[in-house]
Amino acid sequence: MAAAAVGAAGCSPADPLNWLIASGDAAEQVRQLTVLVMVLGALVFVAVEGLLIYALLRFRRPAPADQLPPQVHGHTRLEVAWTMVPVLILVVIAVPTVRTVFALATPPDANPLRVEVIGHQWWWEFRYPDIVPGKTITTANELRIPVGRTVLASVTSADVIHSFWVPRLTGTIDVIPGKQVNRVWFNAWEPGEYYGWCKEFCGTQHAQMRFRVVAMPPAEFDRWVQARLTPPAVPASGQARQGYELFGQLGCSACHTIDGTPYQGKVGPNLTNIGERSTVGAGLLPNDPDGQNLARWIKDPQALKPGVKMPTLGLSDAQVGAIVAYLKSLK
Amino acid sequence: MATVGRAVGVAPRPGFIEYLWSWVTTVDHKRIGILYGLTTTAFLLVGGLEALLIRIQLAHPESKFLDPNTYNQIFTMHGLTMIFLVVMGYNATFFNLVVPLQLGARDVAFPRLNAFSYWVFLFGALLLNLGWLWGQAPGVGWFGYANLTSVEYTPDLGTDFYVMGLQVLGISSIASALNFLVTIINLRAPGMSMFKMPVFSWMTLVVSVLVITAFPPFTVGLIEVMFDRLFGTNFFNPAAGANPLLWQHLFWIFGHPEVYILVLPAMGIVSEVIPVFARKPLFGYPFVVFSGIFIGFLGWGVWAHHMFAVGLGPIANTVFGITTMLIAVPTGVKIFNWLATLWGGQIQVKTPLLFAALGFIAPFIIGGVTGVMHATVPSDYQQTDTYFVVAHFHYVIMPIVAAFFAGIYYWWPKYTGRLLDEGLGKLHFWLFFVGTNLTFGAQVVLGFLGMPRRNYTYPAGLGWEPWNLLSSIGAFLIALSVLVFIVNALKSLRSGEPAGPDPWDGRTLEWLTPSPVPVYNFAEIPVVRYRDELWARKYGPHGERAAAAARPNPDPNPGREEVHVHLPRPSYYPAVAALGIALGFFGGVMLRPAEVGGLGPLGWVLVGLGALITLAGLYGWAFEPAD
Numbered sequence: 001m002a003a004a005a006v007g008a009a010g011c012s013p014a015d016p017l018n019w020l021i022a023s024g025d026a027a028e029q030v031r032q033l034t035v036l037v038m039v040l041g042a043l044v045f046v047a048v049e050g051l052l053i054y055a056l057l058r059f060r061r062p063a064p065a066d067q068l069p070p071q072v073h074g075h076t077r078l079e080v081a082w083t084m085v086p087v088l089i090l091v092v093i094a095v096p097t098v099r100t101v102f103a104l105a106t107p108p109d110a111n112p113l114r115v116e117v118i119g120h121q122w123w124w125e126f127r128y129p130d131i132v133p134g135k136t137i138t139t140a141n142e143l144r145i146p147v148g149r150t151v152l153a154s155v156t157s158a159d160v161i162h163s164f165w166v167p168r169l170t171g172t173i174d175v176i177p178g179k180q181v182n183r184v185w186f187n188a189w190e191p192g193e194y195y196g197w198c199k200e201f202c203g204t205q206h207a208q209m210r211f212r213v214v215a216m217p218p219a220e221f222d223r224w225v226q227a228r229l230t231p232p233a234v235p236a237s238g239q240a241r242q243g244y245e246l247f248g249q250l251g252c253s254a255c256h257t258i259d260g261t262p263y264q265g266k267v268g269p270n271l272t273n274i275g276e277r278s279t280v281g282a283g284l285l286p287n288d289p290d291g292q293n294l295a296r297w298i299k300d301p302q303a304l305k306p307g308v309k310m311p312t313l314g315l316s317d318a319q320v321g322a323i324v325a326y327l328k329s330l331k
Numbered sequence: 332m333a334t335v336g337r338a339v340g341v342a343p344r345p346g347f348i349e350y351l352w353s354w355v356t357t358v359d360h361k362r363i364g365i366l367y368g369l370t371t372t373a374f375l376l377v378g379g380l381e382a383l384l385i386r387i388q389l390a391h392p393e394s395k396f397l398d399p400n401t402y403n404q405i406f407t408m409h410g411l412t413m414i415f416l417v418v419m420g421y422n423a424t425f426f427n428l429v430v431p432l433q434l435g436a437r438d439v440a441f442p443r444l445n446a447f448s449y450w451v452f453l454f455g456a457l458l459l460n461l462g463w464l465w466g467q468a469p470g471v472g473w474f475g476y477a478n479l480t481s482v483e484y485t486p487d488l489g490t491d492f493y494v495m496g497l498q499v500l501g502i503s504s505i506a507s508a509l510n511f512l513v514t515i516i517n518l519r520a521p522g523m524s525m526f527k528m529p530v531f532s533w534m535t536l537v538v539s540v541l542v543i544t545a546f547p548p549f550t551v552g553l554i555e556v557m558f559d560r561l562f563g564t565n566f567f568n569p570a571a572g573a574n575p576l577l578w579q580h581l582f583w584i585f586g587h588p589e590v591y592i593l594v595l596p597a598m599g600i601v602s603e604v605i606p607v608f609a610r611k612p613l614f615g616y617p618f619v620v621f622s623g624i625f626i627g628f629l630g631w632g633v634w635a636h637h638m639f640a641v642g643l644g645p646i647a648n649t650v651f652g653i654t655t656m657l658i659a660v661p662t663g664v665k666i667f668n669w670l671a672t673l674w675g676g677q678i679q680v681k682t683p684l685l686f687a688a689l690g691f692i693a694p695f696i697i698g699g700v701t702g703v704m705h706a707t708v709p710s711d712y713q714q715t716d717t718y719f720v721v722a723h724f725h726y727v728i729m730p731i732v733a734a735f736f737a738g739i740y741y742w743w744p745k746y747t748g749r750l751l752d753e754g755l756g757k758l759h760f761w762l763f764f765v766g767t768n769l770t771f772g773a774q775v776v777l778g779f780l781g782m783p784r785r786n787y788t789y790p791a792g793l794g795w796e797p798w799n800l801l802s803s804i805g806a807f808l809i810a811l812s813v814l815v816f817i818v819n820a821l822k823s824l825r826s827g828e829p830a831g832p833d834p835w836d837g838r839t840l841e842w843l844t845p846s847p848v849p850v851y852n853f854a855e856i857p858v859v860r861y862r863d864e865l866w867a868r869k870y871g872p873h874g875e876r877a878a879a880a881a882r883p884n885p886d887p888n889p890g891r892e893e894v895h896v897h898l899p900r901p902s903y904y905p906a907v908a909a910l911g912i913a914l915g916f917f918g919g920v921m922l923r924p925a926e927v928g929g930l931g932p933l934g935w936v937l938v939g940l941g942a943l944i945t946l947a948g949l950y951g952w953a954f955e956p957a958d
Contacts, residue, residue, distance in 0.1 A: 030713055056688060068677075070611075098652075161478070161575060179574065
C-alpha cells in the first residue's frame with residue numbers, strides 16, 4: 001500500500017521534497033541504491049509476514065487434553081540456514097552501499113563551484129568566495145547555481161547545529177558550529193527551483209528554516225554573477241528613496257547589509273538582491289511581484305514566524321510601503 | 332441490615348491510611364511491580380495525550396492549535412515520557428512481577444534497594460514533568476543536542492528539568508539493574524542452570540548489563556551540560572573551541588544500547604507467550620538466548636548510525652553501516668525461531684498470542700526492514716530526520732508496547748487472580764493493530780515524500796495533507812484501544828472470571844504458585860530439572876504423560892495457613908532517601924537565576940536539604956535490623 005502510494009505520488013510535481021525523484025547525480029546515486037534495498041526489503045517483508053500468517057491460520061486448532069503437538073526443541077541446520085540467508089542478502093546491500101558512500105564523499109569534478117553555507121537560527125547565508133578573484137558574493141535563503149556544474153558546499157553554523165538538505169539534489173549534511181567544516185557536493189540536471197529544508201532541530205522556528213536552490217542555465221548564471229558584483233543603485237527619488245532612508249532611520253540596517261550602502265549589519269540576512277529572491281522569511285512566503293508578502297513580513301514578522309529574531313517594529317503602512325518599494329528595487 | 336452484626340474476635344481490619352502506608356513501605360517485589368505498573372500506565376496516558384496533541388496539530392497544514400514552543404515541549408516530553416517512563420517503566424514492572432517467580436525465588440536479592448529504585452523512578456518522573464508548572468517543560472528533543480542546550484540558546488528552565496530529571500531516573504535504572512543482575516545470578520532455584528532459565532529472565536539479565544554500562548556515559552554527558560549551564564564551563568561551547576558533537580557521541584553510546592534495553596524484554600515476553608499458546612517448547616532456545624546476547628553486544632558498536640550526516644567521513648560511516656546491518660541477523664534468528672515455534676503447534680488464538688504474534692512480530696518485521704534501509708548509509712542521508720525515521724522507530728516501539736499488552740493479558744491473572752475479558756481483549760487488540768498501522772504506515776509514506784520531523788507546522792501543497800490526516804485518525808484509534816484496555820482492567824478487578832493458578836497451561840515456575848501469588852511466593856522452593864519445569868511436571872519431560880491426560884494441577888502450598896516464611900520487614904527509609912535525591916536535584920534546577928523562574932543561589936538550600944534527607948534515609952536504612 002505504502003509503496004504504491006509513493007509511486008503514485010511520485011508522478012505529481014507537487015511534492016518537491018520527494019527524495020525518490022532525483023534531479024542531480026548525487027541524489028540519483030542514492031535513489032538507485034534505495035530502490036535496490038526497497039525491493040529486497042519488500043521481498044523479505046512479504047516472505048516473513050506470509051510465513052507468519054500462514055502458520056497462524058494453518059496451526060490454529062483446538063488443544064485436546066490428551067494430545068500434544070510434537071514437542072520439537074530445535075533444528076540446527078534450519079538455524080544455520082536462517083542465519084546465512086540474511087547474511088547473503090545483507091552482503092548484496094552492503095557492497096553497493098560502501099561504493100556509494102565513497103562515491104558521495106568526493107566531488108566528481110576537480111574544479112567545482114565552491115560555495116559557503118552558514119546556518120543561522122532560522123535562515124541561511126550563502127557565500128560565493130572568490131567567485132571572481134578577490135570578490136565574494138553574499139546572499140541569503142536562495143542559492144543560485146549553474147545547471148550541470150558540480151557545486152561543493154562547505155557548511156558551518158553561526159549558532160547551533162542545523163542540517164542542510166536539498167532532497168532532489170543531495171542528502172543531508174549537518175551544519176555544525178565551531179571548527180568542523182562539513183562538505184557536500186551536488187549538481188542539478190535541469191533549470192528549476194529545488195526545495196531545501198533545515199533538518200536538525202534547532203529551536204523555536206526549526207520548522208520554518210527553509211531555502212531554495214535555483215539552478216540556472218550557465219550563461220544566465222554568469223550574467224547573474226556579473227550583476228551581483230555591482231551593487232544596486234541607490235534610488236534617487238520617490239517612494240523607493242524614502243524607503244532607503246527609512247531603512248537606516250528605523251534601525252533595519254543594524255542587522256541587515258545592503259551592498260553599496262552604509263547599511264552593513266551582520267546579524268540578519270544580506271538583502272542586496274532581495275527583490276529577485278523567490279521567497280520571503282527563509283522560504284516562508286512567496287516573494288510576489290507586488291510585494292504584498294514582503295509587506296506582511298516587515299509589518300509583523302512575529303505573527304508569521306513566532307520567535308523569529310526580527311522584531312515587530314510597529315511600522316505604519318506608509319513606512320512599510322516605502323521600505324517594500326526600496327527592497328523590491330534591489331535586483 | 333441492622334441485623335448484620337459486627338464481626339468480633341478477628342484481627343481488626345486495617346484502615347485506609349494503614350493500607351496506603353503498607354504500599355509506601357512495601358519491599359515485596361510483587362507490590363513494587365504493581366506500583367511500577369500503575370505509575371507507568373499513568374504516564375502512558377500522559378505520553379499518549381501528548382501524542383494526540385501532536386497529531387491534532389499536524390492533522391492539517393498551517394495549524395494554529397499549538398504555538399511553536401509549546402509544540403516543541405510536547406514532542407520532547409512525548410519522547411522522554413514514552414522512553415524513560417513508559418517503556419523503561421513497564422520493563423521494571425515485568426522484571427519485578429515475573430523474574431523472581433520464574434527463578435523460583437522468594438524476592439529479589441535486595442528488596443529495600445528495589446523499593447528505593449521505584450521511589451527514585453517515581454520522583455524522577457515527576458521532576459522531569461515538573462517544568463510544565465512553569466510552562467517550561469524540556470523543549471530540546473529527547474536527544475537534547477548540544478549546543479542548543481546551552482543557556483545562551485535555551486535560557487528557560489526546561490533544559491534544567493531535562494538534565495536533572497534524567498540524572499535522577501538514571502539512578503533508579505542503575506540501582507534496579509544491579510538488583511536484577513545479582514538476583515538472576517544468585518537466586519535461581521536449585522537445579523536451574525543458566526540454560527534452564529526462562530528466556531524472559533535471560534533478557535532481563537542482558538538488559539541489566541546494558542543498563543549498568545550504558546547509563547554512565549549518558550550521565551557524564553548530563554553532568555557536563557549541567558556544569559555548562561550552572562557553572563559556566565565550556566564542554567559544549569564552540570566559541571571556546573569545543574565540538575558539540577561530543578554530546579552526540581555520549582548520548583548515542585547510551586542511546587543505542589537503550590534501544591535494545593527497550594526491545595529485549597519485549598522479545599523475552601514474546602518468547603514466553605508464543606510457546607504457551609502454541610503448546611510447544613520454544614524452538615531453538617539456545618539460539619534465541621544467544622541472539623539476544625549478541626544483539627546486546629552489537630548494540631555497543633552501532634551508535635554512530637544516528638550520526639551518519641554529522642560528517643564523520645566515509646570510513647566511519649561504512650563501519651557503522653555494516654555493524655548496523657549485522658543487527659538484522661540475530662533479530663532475524665529470533666523471528667524465525669518464533670515462527671518455527673508456532674509451526675506445527677496447537678495455536679490457541681487468545682489475546683496474549685494476538686498481541687505477541689500480530690502485535691509484536693508482524694509490525695516488528697517492518698521496523699527491521701526499515702532499519703536495514705537506514706543502515707544503508709547513503710539512503711539514510713535522505714531519510715534521516717524525516718518521518719521515515721519516525722515511522723521506523725515507532726514500528727519498533729509500538730511492537731514493544733504490544734508485547735507489554737501481551738504480557739499484561741498473560742500475567743494479569745497471576746497477580747489479580749482474575750482473567751481479563753477475551754472479547755474486550757480482542758477489541759483492544761484490533762483497534763491497536765489497525766490504529767498503529769494507520770498512524771505509522773502513513774508516516775512511512777510521509778517519509779518518502781520528504782516531510783521532516785520535529786516541525787510544528789508545514790505548508791500546504793507538498794502532498795502531505797492526506798497522509799497526515801490519516802496518521803492523526805490512526806492515533807485516535809490507538810487511544811481508543813487503550814481506553815478499551817482500561818475498561819477491561821477495571822471490569823476484571825470487579826467481576827473478572829477467577830483464573831486459578833495456571834489458566835493458560837503454562838510452562839514456567841510462576842504458574843506453580845497460587846493466583847494471586849502469596850507474599851512468600853513459594854512455600855517450598857521448587858527443585859528444577861527441566862527448562863520448562865512446570866510443563867515437565869504436568870506432561871512429563873517429553874510430553875509422554877499427555878495421552879493419559881495426567882494433568883495434575885499442582886498446588887504447591889497445601890495448608891497455606893501454616894506456611895511460615897522469613898521475609899524482610901517493610902521500611903520507609905528507601906522512600907525517604909529517594910525523596911531527598913529528587914529534592915536535591917530539584918534544587919539544582921532552582922539554582923538558575925530568578926529571571927527565568929529559579930531561585931539563584933538560594934537553590935543551594937534545597938540542594939542541601941535534599942542531601943540531608945537522603946543521608947538521613949540512608950542512615951536509617953543502613954541501621955535497620957536485617958529482618
